[in-house]
Amino acid sequence: MKVIQDLSDNYPDDVNHYTKFSEMGDNCDKEVLFVDLGAVSDPFARHAHRNYERKVACVWEQPCAWTSGRGDTMSISGDFEDYFDQYYTICPYSAKWLNDHFHGREKFKLAIVPYNINDVPQRKYEKEHDVIYWGNLHSVDHLFMLEAMRGFKSNFYTVHPAHWTVKMNQQYYQRFASQISGISEPRRNMWEILRKTKIFVMTNVIPLNDVQVNHIKSIPKWEKCEAFNHLDQMILPQMKTRAVEAAFNKTLSLVKKDPWNVIEHFFEPDVDFVYYESNEELPGKIKEITENWGDYEHMVENAYNKAVENYTSQKLFEIMSEG
Numbered sequence: 001m002k003v004i005q006d007l008s009d010n011y012p013d014d015v016n017h018y019t020k021f022s023e024m025g026d027n028c029d030k031e032v033l034f035v036d037l038g039a040v041s042d043p044f045a046r047h048a049h050r051n052y053e054r055k056v057a058c059v060w061e062q063p064c065a066w067t068s069g070r071g072d073t074m075s076i077s078g079d080f081e082d083y084f085d086q087y088y089t090i091c092p093y094s095a096k097w098l099n100d101h102f103h104g105r106e107k108f109k110l111a112i113v114p115y116n117i118n119d120v121p122q123r124k125y126e127k128e129h130d131v132i133y134w135g136n137l138h139s140v141d142h143l144f145m146l147e148a149m150r151g152f153k154s155n156f157y158t159v160h161p162a163h164w165t166v167k168m169n170q171q172y173y174q175r176f177a178s179q180i181s182g183i184s185e186p187r188r189n190m191w192e193i194l195r196k197t198k199i200f201v202m203t204n205v206i207p208l209n210d211v212q213v214n215h216i217k218s219i220p221k222w223e224k225c226e227a228f229n230h231l232d233q234m235i236l237p238q239m240k241t242r243a244v245e246a247a248f249n250k251t252l253s254l255v256k257k258d259p260w261n262v263i264e265h266f267f268e269p270d271v272d273f274v275y276y277e278s279n280e281e282l283p284g285k286i287k288e289i290t291e292n293w294g295d296y297e298h299m300v301e302n303a304y305n306k307a308v309e310n311y312t313s314q315k316l317f318e319i320m321s322e323g
Contacts, residue, residue: 006038062091069215093227144279247307272303
């Protein structure tokens with residue numbers, strides 16, 4: 001299978017840069033795989049490969065594409081031109097919704113953002129830190145995470161405070177900024193810290209604003225998509241890359257429970273990871289896990305084994321190649 005991977009539309013150094021699908025392809029002139037939004041949206045690449053017998057896309061921008069208000073982005077994300085034979089997406093709800101649009105064809109398939117097997121650590125790391133969070137601050141949930149982490153050996157990495165969108169006064173801004181361990185830290189450096197940490201705290205929900213909600217509601221039959229069931233709460237589900245990164249680096253995922261719990265499409269609660277249900281509960285959960293780490297290490301091993309077997313770049317490429 002020939003591979004076209006274009007990361008020009010991705011954040012610098014995001015995990016997609018490490019999937020390395022472009023290294024797995026060959027010079028096949030019958031089957032082609034377009035990886036990431038830059039490739040899928042390239043009109044020259046689409047034209048050049050239009051006559052290939054089998055055309056596959058692998059893009060993880062859903063459900064964010066539906067909030068953009070850009071008709072071209074939404075059209076490409078939904079493949080409404082019906083250019084591709086198969087389209088791999090991270091969003092199970094978008095996949096079902098779009099397959100219904102295509103009269104029940106299993107065109108859209110679920111695939112988590114994978115981890116390249118060559119980046120999996122080859123030795124065991126001692127746990128020097130209790131808890132980590134990385135990302136920007138976009139909701140009150142994120143602020144509660146940092147507050148809960150404050151009393152523990154913790155690390156907080158962010159792209160840049162300029163990207164934080166949650167509203168807070170200057171006093172709170174300074175309070176959370178003082179917890180930053182690194183800004184735009186290279187991902188490999190963060191993985192090194194992750195491997196030495198017991199808990200990765202996370203949420204798989206995207207907060208929305210009024211403009212984004214209105215964009216979604218402008219889409220025909222938007223109400224048929226389960227991802228949009230809680231627009232009144234100004235949220236969408238999105239399976240983040242953090243749980244896979246945690247699994248491969250043998251760190252326990254501590255996940256905020258939400259109306260969708262999309263993580264359960266890939267990992268099992270109380271087997272591979274742990275939920276917390278409220279922000280007020282979080283400090284106690286971190287304390288319980290860190291003080292009784294031996295009771296949770298089996299979950300780390302379960303998640304690692306499941307990820308190595310199912311969620312590597314190499315495994316996903318094999319699946320996409322076979323169709």
